[in-house]
Amino acid sequence: MLICPQCKFENPKANKFCQNCGTSLTHLVCHECGTEVPLNAQSCDNCGAECGQIWLAIITKEGSGDWELGSWQDDQDDLPTLPLSTEYTVPLAARPVLKAGSYIDKEQRYQLLEPLPISEENTTQTEFCVRVLDCQPYQISPIEAILENQDTGLLTSAGREIKIPRLAKAYVQLQSKGQAEIPVIHDAWQEGNTQILLIEDRSDWPRLIELWKEETTSSLQILHWFYQMTQLWALLEPMKCRQSLLELSNLRLDEDQTLALARLYGEVEAQVNAETEDETLSLTEQPFSVKVLGEIWQELFRQSQRTQFGAVLQIFEDLKLGKIQMIAQLRSRLEAIATELEASPIPSFSPTANQHPTAPTIIQLENERDEDSAGKSDDLPTIVLSMQLSSLEDVGRTDVGRQRQHNEDYFGIDTKVEKLEFPKNRVFQARGLYILCDGMGGHAGGEIASELAVNTVRQYFQELWTTDQRPTEENMREAVYLANEAIYQLNQQDARSGVGRMGTTLVILLIQDTEVVVAHVGDSRLYRLTRKRGLEQITVDHEVGQREIARGVEPSIAYARPDAYQLTQALGPRDESAIYPDVEFFDINEDSLLILASDGLSDNDLLETHWNTHLLPLLSSGANLERGVNELIDLANQKNGHDNITAILVRAKVRPNMESQK
Template sequence: MLICPDCKFDNPNQNKFCQSCGTSLTEKACSACGSDVPVSAESCHHCGEFCGTVWLAIVTKDEISTTKTAKLVEDSLETPIEENSTFIQIPSTIKPLSAEVGNISDREFTPHSSPVLTVTNSSPEIKSVSYLDSQKRYKLLDSLPSDADMQPGEEFCVRVLDCNPYQITPLMAAFIGSNNSSTTKSSAKQTEVSGIPDFAKPYLALHSQCHQEIPLIHDAWTSGNLQVILLENRSNYQYLLELWHDDKTTSLQIVHYFLQMNKLWEILEPLNCRQSLLELSNLRLDEDQVLVLEKLYKEYPCSSIFDTLENGRSSQIEAKTQPVTIKSLGKVWHSLFSQSQRTQFGALMQLLEDLESGNIQTVEQIQLHLRAIASELQPNPPNKIDDDENSDVTVTLVSDPNTVAHTVLQFEESEENENKSDDMPTIVLPMQLNTLDHVGLTDVGRQRDHNEDYFGIDTKINKIELPKARAIAARGLYVLCDGMGGHAGGEVASELAVRTLQKYFQTYWNFNHLPNDDIIREGVRQANKAIYDLNQKDSRSGVGRMGTTLVMMLVQDTHVAVAHVGDSRLYRLTRKGIEQVTIDHEVGQREILRGVEPNIAYARPDAYQLTQALGPRDETLIDPDIQFFQVGEDTLFILASDGLSDNNLLETHWETHLQPLLSSNANLDKGVRELIDLANKYNGHDNITAVLVRAKVRPNIEQGTRE
């Protein structure tokens, strides 16, 4: 089946257009010039920009079988590889690092250069191979050696162009099917799919756990005595070693990456893939400077790959038959310092010595030591920030359908972070807010003739800079209301609530921390009073009384407060998944909280009737739910009216329409428009409003210095 790139609808393979939204399934727009190009094209015919979908293929020969395999493709292939083309070779996992890349510090180090061997084609057998598979879906961009040149167990890495990128692979179809099965299976069981190579199974086991450090697997199969897996292509990612070479890299950053490697060690240990952390060329940084792995390596007996000759180059000597231990990780860290010629600093030097001597033997012990080192490197708290000093303020009020409000608060960053290096994984180091992006959009929907939704965004940044200190603070007030009461009713109530709350917090939020529970609660009651008084003044009664729901989020640096009344919701999305933060104030939920079974509670005819709303009753009867929490990892918050949240829309489509928006490079404007389009497709019976707030954090490393 073909998966629509826009609405993710499943289409028959013969479809040229999505039968749900009409999107072309044979052409796509060039990201550079906008021209329509075939989805199978490698580059745009108009501007020449590369526009293909590329995977990293890892091909290995079955270690058990020594017989000749059949050719990968039919003999009559139309496009032979050119004579001077090359292939990328990755040595067998039984070969040590020294055999693969040598000593990186002893050669010219070019950013993004390949850390693997390059071999020129000489065998005439290679010329006949242009596709990796007999279906001619995966076109080889690098050539593959002949079967005779492959040794059992040796791995070869080649890039392939996906000529049919919208077609779901058999592997993913089987994997998704097992995930959606009524009888839930464990990750280990899900990998037991016929024909899948053994070395693909660790990827599948980690696939559903959303570890961004591990490349996603796209497909896998066996062909004769060859095994093939296709992975997310990370071959052009920056090396972690390059960061060690950078003078701007601080000691605290180094400790942070060691903590991340320590976490990965725990993840990979049950799968016997800790060797992945022992290959320097495998340690990469993605576009947001997150530590990631290019691929997984199965463990093999430790060799003394870190032993060095007198000239400093790594030596390949006979492997020792001892298991991979935590001491090996310490040797990798030592190698990072030695190959970058960077000086080790005191506390970390002692940690490496303790690892070498065996005084530290567990990841838990390492983590405790690294936490202590990070604490010592932490700067003193900066001076209190004056609200009026160097402040920038933006205020946005929107109610018209199809209107977008967008503001990006990009805090001043050190030079090493100019390329959006704000996506560092968050483990145990104190976090600071790095960027705060937001966008709001409201739409009338497909069935209503007017929009009763309203949202407001009020943000402020404060900065202070001293010769030896720098601090940044951000404040954001995000309010979404879904009105009720018809023309000159619901839309009046929702707007009045937003404006009242913004005015209230301009007076009662004039300090550098979140307002307390009492202040927030009083603000909600003031909004209720404003609408209630207007109802009284106009002598409105019964169903004629106007009202509105409310969901409101207050952000102060990494601290968040949430208040809500009614069924407008707040969701929180991290790389772990999506969570509904608020609980609807409606009869069905009230009954569930009283212990009634959900199916019984929502069988009531009044199950969706609101138990609370702003405006119809006086403020003494309003009891908003208020929560406080801290942002400890990159988070996307979604404020949603019920036109967006109905029918579990976000819970169903978060992986396709929300999770990509966590990336710094993702366009929130485009994302919120696609979200509204999705709601119009599946709901559309009501007004639709979304406010997205992307909070990016990083370890507090501003005062760290290179030792």
């Protein structure tokens, strides 16, 4: 089947356009110039931008036998066709060269972008890595289907069982846990003694060693990478893939300078090598004890020619002497050093002096419970890192839905961004005001109430919020009360009564750099999405069901009431004595997507059900927020559609504050 890239609708393979939304299933649009490009083209003919879906193919031979990999060519190619099957295996010397343009599968889906260097001279080599073009990128692969069904065993397709090759199992298990540090697996299969595995191509991601060498990279940043390596160690240990951390060329950085892996390596018994362009580090003694992490870290210092600082030197010595034997011990030591560094105003151990804000942000790093930490306290300390905003993007959209005749939702966005950049210093400051209202009551009353509330709140903060200080709880409540008063007085003036009195829900989000405050009345919501914590609902609806739960009633009983979804608070129908807005403060400690939603979007657990597919990809800087909010509205119309639908998406990216002190 073909999965539409726009609406995710499943189409028969023969379809040229999506049956649901009409999107082309044979062409895509170049992200640079907008030209239509065939799916099986690597680059755009108009501007030359790479548009095709590229995967890294890992081709591995088991045992000492000959390679059992054939080559498939286009019909116009003069080279012979060899099926990938043991019954047609021919000696290596009799094979055609696997040229660029050959296919590595019988379905002629994956095309080599470079020659596969299998020859008589390297017949003893057991693995090759090559880039391949996916000529049918909208066709779901068996591995993707398995992951979609959260099944890591067997998948039945067309009357046959598809087994996951051994090499692919670790990728499948880690991907099912949502680990962004591990490359995405796309496809895998086995023919005879040859396994083929297709994963995300991270060959152009920067190497850790390159940034390690930069003078502007501080000791605190390096300590943060150490900590991430201990987290990955615990993650990879059950998979027997810890060697992935011991190959220096395999340690990469994503767009947020977070440690990631280019691929997975299985553990070997005899020797572990950390290869670079010029040298190889041999780690032969107890290769998979925690001790080898210290050896790898020392090698990073050596090759970068950076000076090792005192507290880390002591860790290296204790690892060597066996005083640190468990990953939990190593984490605790790193956490203690980070706290000490953060408290030091001008550290003397770094090539450059580092600036730390007077009010540091606390970043809570995940503390997975390891087997070797049994019996220890669950309350491991946090690493104190000063985080600063690196970008702030937003988009909003409202839609009438499929049943309503008019739209009573209204929203407002007001942002201010300042960016100063110098060779060794970059300052990014931003503040954003985001308001969403869902109006109700009488003919045209809902539209009036929601718009009036947004404009009142926006005007209040335009006049009040003139400094770089985040507004207080008192400020937030005053803004809510002013909006309520404006609608209430209009109701009084027009002598509206009963259901004719107009009103609105309200959710306000304010961002001042990495500081956030939210206030709300009613059932319009704020959600927060991060890679580590997933989707969280920040606000609690002001409705009868939630009120009963707060009183101790079981949720199933509370929501069995016929009035369970009736609002207990709204702006406008009554004076401020009946309004009790909730106000909450929090900090942005990791890349976050903040979602303001009216109930047309949040009803029926829509976001809780589909956040993995429709929200999580939007955390990446390369994802288009405009397209994302459109797809979200389309999804709400498909699954809900009974009410107006409004969404505001705010993407906040942060990084450790490592700027030079002036």
